Amino acid sequence: MDAHGQKKLLSIADVFKAFGKKVDGNHYQKAHKQYRTLSDHARYLAKSDKQTHDALKSYYEENEQIYPACLSDDQKQICLPLYDFLCSAGTVFDLTNVWPTYVFLVEVYNRQRTILRKNDPHLNKSGDYISNILQCMKTGMEEEILKTANTEYLNLLGDERQMKRNPDLAREKELWVLNGDVAAQKFLDNIEYMDKALYRTIKEAMLRNVEGSQIAWCQYGSLLHSSELLKRDEQQMARRSEKGITDLQEQCEELERQNAIKSREIEELSKRLCEVDKLKVTENSSNADVNDSDEVNDIGKKFSDVYNNEWAKLFDSLKSEIEDETARIEKLCGCLLMAFKFCKEESEKQMNNLQVATTDVLSFRSTQNEENEEVGGQNHSVALSQEACVHLQKLRKQCYSLSLPKVRRMFRESCTSLTTTNEAILRDFEAYLTRCVDTCWYMCIQDPPLNIKIPEKGDTVDTKQFNLYKSEGDIVDVCVWPALLLGGGDSTGIVCQGQVLTKLSKTN
Template sequence: MAGIQVPKQPVQSEQKPLQSSSKDYIREVLKMYEKDPNYDDAYKEFTELLTAKDCGMLTHGPVVSFKEEKVTDEQREYKPKLAGILLAGCKEKVKNSSLAWIEYIDLVKKHKKATIIKETNESSGQVEGETTQETKESDFVDSQSGKEQETAQEKAVPPGGKKEKVEKAQPLKLFNLLGKEVNKDSEEFEEAHQDLIHMFTCHEVLASSFPQVDILRHVTVNIDKPDDVPIFMRERALFRYLGNLKPETYENHFHDIWREYGTYLLAENLLDLARKAKGPDRNIYVIVEKRAFYDLQSELQKKTEEADELSTRLSRFASQQLTEGNPNIADLSDIHRPTRLGEMYSQLFDDEWSEAFEALKPNMKKGEEEDDEDELYPNILTLLHSILEESFTFCKEKSTEQLQKLENKIKEGLKVNSVAETTATHSEEKMDVDQSPSRGKDDKMEEEPSQTQSMLDQTVERHSKELRKAASVETARIQTQVFMKEKLPGLLSDEKIRQDSRVVSYVTKCVELCWYMCMQDPPMELAVPKKGDPMDKNLFSFHGRKGKMVSCCVWAALLLHKDGPLVCKGYVLPEERSKKK
């Protein structure tokens, strides 16, 4: 890039003013491809595009570096011959080829818009004059009159001899800076120049579109240096041009130049929002104040939370209606649902039961014979199962007792309130009631309390079960402590064995799991065969050996409810088959 000559003296009047007239970049590129076989077709397509040039103000848009991957199939196929030559120029880096491609994209958009409006007007029978008027009003920027556009261009290019007047009307720093460029024919300068004209035009259109409010006075520009410009905006031609200049070029106006550049960027973004709010897609976009936006966002979040809460409550209610007293439908939100308890029950036998079994082995009585049968340790098997069975019986009794207490307490509280209300109601009705009521009314009054009492009992029972289950995690710990203190010494007389960590872990898990089983509605059940019963392979598996008759139960089978379907298989030790002599 050619250097910048910064004279120490003020700029003389003989310096040529910066030209802002739009050039036909497409025409310039086409001249370089006159010998191309597709030139005639391409030029014809270019002429067709020019028919829509008046469909709004011609603007090249933001000037950025050409990238082939951003070219769409629609852009390639809309005017294929013309697009092919322009893309070839961009690949070969022909002068102003990037600007020519940007101009092509702009003309394509305007040609599509003009075609749609023309077809619409022809179908509705409107005259050509009305079509032109609607075309001008179809875009937010195009609503500006030709006079306003000329005024904006005159402001963008300060004419000679009126320097003071122009300086008061608009900021001239960036235009003056580009006016000092020696090599104005370079492609880099041309792209930066067109980018500045586009940004300045957006600034002026935004200001003229909202004359009652100066929008840019109510916003803060936080750009004082190149590093403050967002990364996704650094591909702009003007940014690259300014970034390549040395700081001394700015003549002590470094921050002012970049603040002006930031103002233009902001104006361009605001204008884009205004187009979306007032253009054809105004039903999709809307512009609101920041405070109002935050208020709406907070209100939306509040309403969303309320809707989620109501949805959760409704789902919980529906789930309760389905799962209440129906074990065949599982509540997936319940971490202690039957299927999950079945998994925990199986895991208890694999882990804690095995550890407790190993802990009890060394404590066998020395007097016992150690034959083949003793290798299976039937006494230990019976002892471990008795702990499980006793835990389940204990939890079943305690859970029933707890439910009864809860129901009595709730009914007692409701009874106190209902007595007070009944007394007040009775005293009021006594004044209006006939001294000799009919017998039919007495029968009806006797039936109503019984129905009310039945509904009350059902409600109390349902909520008592819900309360009991909600507190089951805490109450399970309490019941475990009670069992260890009251029941375990009768099962394990040796205190040393009772204090073994492996035995303690097994007993704790047994009580907690049995407690959760009893919290189900209806409660789950353990199936325990007796000695001498025939082997039921549907409920139990063999432990150690095979046989037809049960010697002892090693691990009870878990049922969904009494006489219900199987949740987890158990294990039994069958009787040893008699050996043939």
């Protein structure tokens, strides 16, 4: 900061960056457009007359003057929106190093306009000279040629109007005109135009010394240049469109490849489910519930949906907060693991409470004191039969929705929230945690409960339990999504395969 407490800016570009948001958009656009025009002219002068360019630049950089007070009315008015913009910025920032650049750009622009007026190029003269030539050449020229020439002329006028609607092309045209009639003549030397009807008509008019034919000739060259600018721009747009189509085709191919992988995964999952359906669990009759193929399919679908929907959405939205992909994967997998551990512990507590409460109700025990009085102070525990426990398990599953709201609240109270001010990310995070809790709770109240498998980093990948996530290798690097398993969790009890990020082993 300088003595006046203002930050010193070094260039006009810096002013637009630092002050652009403090003015209305229309004022900003007009000022910036003028700045680009002035810069184009300066670059043109540096290319065509470097000695003059360097001399002007040195003069305005080294000549100490009190800006902007010393500026002439012409220097202010020629680019008034840009001048006003800099004056407004000057109330906030120190523009000591900026004003000389502004004056230099304005003087370059003035110099080139002066040269243009001095040369008085034909292509800058107003008047429909080409149309007059076409009228004059009705005598001595074939009617068909004149008709074709007139059509060519109208098409060129249309191209020029369309070209001028593009600000970038209009600025390029403005710089081209600085070369005057020389530029037009060089353009007309192109052999591809010599067979054109309009070319032949104006050329014939020049041979006959028709008044205005020389001006029409140069203006014709200017129209051809405008048409070529437009044609070049359309070709560039076409190439961009072709590239866009190519990119879309590549994306389609990638989606087809991913779809083929998913189809193989679905086929593999169907085989696994068929194997699950054939399992004979003999430990107790409650096992039949979880081994029912419809029940297993429903749980596996819920578990997969969390990964394909809420996980995928949160993974993408978290990119703005956590750029590292591995860190995001670990964050999301950790949330699922917390939800599963919480649901497992609470489901065990709930089942134990159900057994105790049922025993108390059936034995007419309401308080500990009553029990002690009835049994002479002895604390007797009445155990439920295995069959009764099976009925309690079924009852709990049927009343699954009653416990779910409380389970969600308890988990959110015990879970550390994501630290972010992005409301969209918070919504995605809440949706992901809710689905994790809902699904894990449903898994844990099965009899026996379903389990998840998270491999350790460095383990060899079990391809029966895990698919590879965007990688190739045989060593686990990071678990992306756990496998869902039945009971003990051997490979024959796989309900849903997980996803792992892998790396190649050193031997490979």
